[in-house]
Amino acid sequence: MNTVGTNKESVPARLRRRRTAKLDGPHPIDLHVGARIRHRRAIVGLNQTELALKVGVTFQSIQKYEGGANRVSASRLQEIALVLGVPVSHFFEGLESGDPTPAPATAGERLTSQEIRDLNVAYAAIADKALRTAVLHLLKSFAEKSDADPTALMLPLSE
Amino acid sequence: MTMPLAMLGPPSLRVSPGCRNLLSLAAFELAAGFGGTARDHLAGVAHCRATGCCASPRICASGVEAPPLSSPQVVRLPLSRTAIEPVAGDATIVTLPRAPAAERAGDRFECRPMPLSRLAESRRLSRLHDYWRELWLLSRGALADLDPVRLVQIAALGWVHLVDAGAEDPARFAIVIRGWRVPNADIDKSREGMRLGEHPVRLLSESVMSEYLVAREVRSPLYHRVRSRLRDHSYAYRRLILPLSSDGKCTDRLLVATDFG
Numbered sequence: 001m002n003t004v005g006t007n008k009e010s011v012p013a014r015l016r017r018r019r020t021a022k023l024d025g026p027h028p029i030d031l032h033v034g035a036r037i038r039h040r041r042a043i044v045g046l047n048q049t050e051l052a053l054k055v056g057v058t059f060q061s062i063q064k065y066e067g068g069a070n071r072v073s074a075s076r077l078q079e080i081a082l083v084l085g086v087p088v089s090h091f092f093e094g095l096e097s098g099d100p101t102p103a104p105a106t107a108g109e110r111l112t113s114q115e116i117r118d119l120n121v122a123y124a125a126i127a128d129k130a131l132r133t134a135v136l137h138l139l140k141s142f143a144e145k146s147d148a149d150p151t152a153l154m155l156p157l158s159e
Numbered sequence: 160m161t162m163p164l165a166m167l168g169p170p171s172l173r174v175s176p177g178c179r180n181l182l183s184l185a186a187f188e189l190a191a192g193f194g195g196t197a198r199d200h201l202a203g204v205a206h207c208r209a210t211g212c213c214a215s216p217r218i219c220a221s222g223v224e225a226p227p228l229s230s231p232q233v234v235r236l237p238l239s240r241t242a243i244e245p246v247a248g249d250a251t252i253v254t255l256p257r258a259p260a261a262e263r264a265g266d267r268f269e270c271r272p273m274p275l276s277r278l279a280e281s282r283r284l285s286r287l288h289d290y291w292r293e294l295w296l297l298s299r300g301a302l303a304d305l306d307p308v309r310l311v312q313i314a315a316l317g318w319v320h321l322v323d324a325g326a327e328d329p330a331r332f333a334i335v336i337r338g339w340r341v342p343n344a345d346i347d348k349s350r351e352g353m354r355l356g357e358h359p360v361r362l363l364s365e366s367v368m369s370e371y372l373v374a375r376e377v378r379s380p381l382y383h384r385v386r387s388r389l390r391d392h393s394y395a396y397r398r399l400i401l402p403l404s405s406d407g408k409c410t411d412r413l414l415v416a417t418d419f420g
Contacts, residue, residue, distance in 0.1 A: 035195025042184060042200070045217035047308045063304065066193070094199075 026068030029095065033077070036091040038066040040084045054083045178204045179339050180218050183316050186336045186351075187307040190321055190412075218311055268362045268387040270370065273397075275382055281418040284399045286313045288380060291401045291414070301407030317341075318417055321403075322355075324375045325411035329368035330356025332413075341417050342394065360389055371413055374400040378410045394419070 019027065041051055052059040055076065064070035072080070081088045126132045185200035203214030213219050278285045290309050291300065298304045310316045317340035323333045332355045355371070358364035374381045381400040387393070396419045403412040
C-alpha cells in the first residue's frame with residue numbers, strides 16, 4: 001500500500017512525530033492565545049517587562065508566549081488572566097469551535113448498540129463451546145485483517 | 160495582513176484622538192507581525208465608533224493634549240554636517256546632492272545635526288532613545304521585539320513615523336506608519352504608503368532622504384534640530400532617527416520621532 005501523500009490517519013503511530021514549534025511553526029491556538037494576551041496587555045497599559053514582573057517570569061518569556069513560540073501552561077495562563085483582569089476564557093475568544101470535519105470514529109464507535117446486542121445474543125446462543133471459540137478466533141482474524149487492509153474482508157462477488 | 164487597516168480606512172477627523180492612538184498601535188502591531196493583536200485593536204476602534212464607548216482608556220488618554228507648536232519664527236542655521244562614525248566597519252555614508260536653499264519663495268529647510276548628549280533636552284526623545292538601546296542590544300532592533308505599549312508609555316505614539324528603508328534608492332523609502340500628531344507643510348500629501356521620492360515638497364524630501372539614508376547606513380541614532388518654513392508654515396522641532404530591522408539582521412526600518420516642544 002502506497003503511503004506517500006496519505007493523510008495523518010493512515011500513517012502508523014510509530015512513524016508519526018510530535019509537532020514542534022521549531023519545525024512546524026507556532027500552533028494556531030498558541031498564536032491566538034498569544035495575540036489575545038498581547039492585546040489585553042496593551043489595553044491594560046502594561047509593557048512586557050511589567051507583566052513579566054507581576055507574573056514572575058522573564059520578559060523574554062512573555063515575548064515568546066505572545067509570539068506563540070512557547071506554549072503557556074494552564075497555571076501561568078491563570079496568573080496572566082488574574083493580572084490582566086479577565087477570565088481565562090478571554091484568551092480563547094474568537095477561536096473557531098473546532099475542526100468542521102469530525103474525527104473518524106473508532107472501531108468501537110462504529111458499532112451501534114443494536115449491533116453489539118445482536119452479536120452478543122447470537123454468540124451466547126451457540127451451545128458448543130468449541131464452536132464459540134472457533135467463531136471468536138474467526139472474528140479476531142477478521143479484525144486483524146481489517147486493521148491492515150479493509151478490502152481484505154471484501155469477498156469477491158462471484159463467490 | 161493589510162485587510163484590517165484598509166477595512167477601517169485612514170484616520171479621519173471623525174475618529175477621536177484616542178481611537179487614533181489605538182489605530183496607531185494596531186499599525187505598529189501589524190508592522191511587528193502581530194496581525195491577531197492588530198485585529199483585536201481594530202475591533203476596539205470599531206466598537207468605539209459604533210457605541211461611543213472607549214475600549215482602551217489608558218491608550219486613549221496617552222498624550223491627548225498635544226504641545227503647542229513653536230512660534231513661526233524662521234532661524235537660518237548652517238547646513239554643515241558633523242562627521243559621523245559608522246557603527247560597522249563596512250558601512251559607508253552616501254552623500255546626496257543637497258536641495259536648493261529655496262524651492263518656493265520664502266521656503267527654507269535647515270537641519271542641524273546635534274550630539275546625542277543633547278537628547279536630554281527632550282524627555283520624550285531621550286526616553287525613546289533609552290528604549291531603542293534596550294531593543295538594539297536585545298535583537299538589533301528587530302521589529303518583532305518592539306513593544307508598542309512602550310511607545311504609549313513614552314508618550315511617543317502619534318509622534319513617530321515608521322519608515323521602510325529597505326530599498327537601495329532612498330527615493331523609494333516608504334512611510335509605513337505616519338505619526339498622526341506630526342504637523343506637515345502639506346498635511347494631506349505626506350501619507351502612509353507614500354514613497355519619499357513622491358513627496359511634493361522637494362526641499363523637504365531631499366533632506367529627509369539624505370538623513371534617512373545616513374541613519375540606515377551607519378546603523379546609529381541621528382539627532383537633529385530642524386527649522387523650516389514651507390508653504391507659509393514655519394516649524395521648529397527636534398528629530399531623532401532610530402534604525403530598526405524587519406528581521407533582526409539587516410537594518411531596513413527607521414523609527415523617526417519628533418518633538419515640537
